[in-house]
Amino acid sequence: xxxxxxxxxxxxxxxxxxxxxxxxxxxxxxxxxxxxxxxxxxxxxxxxxxxxxxxxxxxxxxxxxxxxxxxxxxxxxxxxxxxxxxxxxxxxxxxxxxxxxxxxxxxxxxxxxxxxxxxxxxxxxxxxxxxxxxxxxxxxxxxxx
Numbered sequence: 001x002x003x004x005x006x007x008x009x010x011x012x013x014x015x016x017x018x019x020x021x022x023x024x025x026x027x028x029x030x031x032x033x034x035x036x037x038x039x040x041x042x043x044x045x046x047x048x049x050x051x052x053x054x055x056x057x058x059x060x061x062x063x064x065x066x067x068x069x070x071x072x073x074x075x076x077x078x079x080x081x082x083x084x085x086x087x088x089x090x091x092x093x094x095x096x097x098x099x100x101x102x103x104x105x106x107x108x109x110x111x112x113x114x115x116x117x118x119x120x121x122x123x124x125x126x127x128x129x130x131x132x133x134x135x136x137x138x139x140x141x142x143x144x145x
Contacts, residue, residue, distance in 0.1 A: 016141035032136045
């Protein structure tokens with residue numbers, strides 16, 4: 001295992017993989033390998049001649065899926081982040097809820113987390129490491145150990 005692989009909690013990752021439907025596992029794998037159905041890949045495979053996002057007109061690459069600024073994508077994001085917020089508030093602590101939500105928002109917005117000075121130092125370090133790791137580990141359910 002290389003150094004970056006040792007940074008992740010693989011037991012948590014295995015539990016996530018066992019709890020999601022097969023279609024999500026396939027989507028995660030394709031997304032993380034950058035071979036999913038985004039426009040740039042469709043052009044490369046000659047299934048399309050337009051590499052731009054149909055919602056906003058920007059170049060549609062893997063990262064664009066989470067960062068598209070069209071009103072349609074923003075509305076979908078808002079609905080899903082609200083559902084996630086409700087679920088987290090019902091199932092975990094306020095600190096963990098805020099951490100996960102801020103990591104999701106920071107990933108979408110392409111920014112660093114907005115960590116308060118009063119955050120737990122361990123939680124703050126994990127959050128910083130997750131943002132540094134990037135979108136693909138977050139999508140696949142990989143969080144630093």
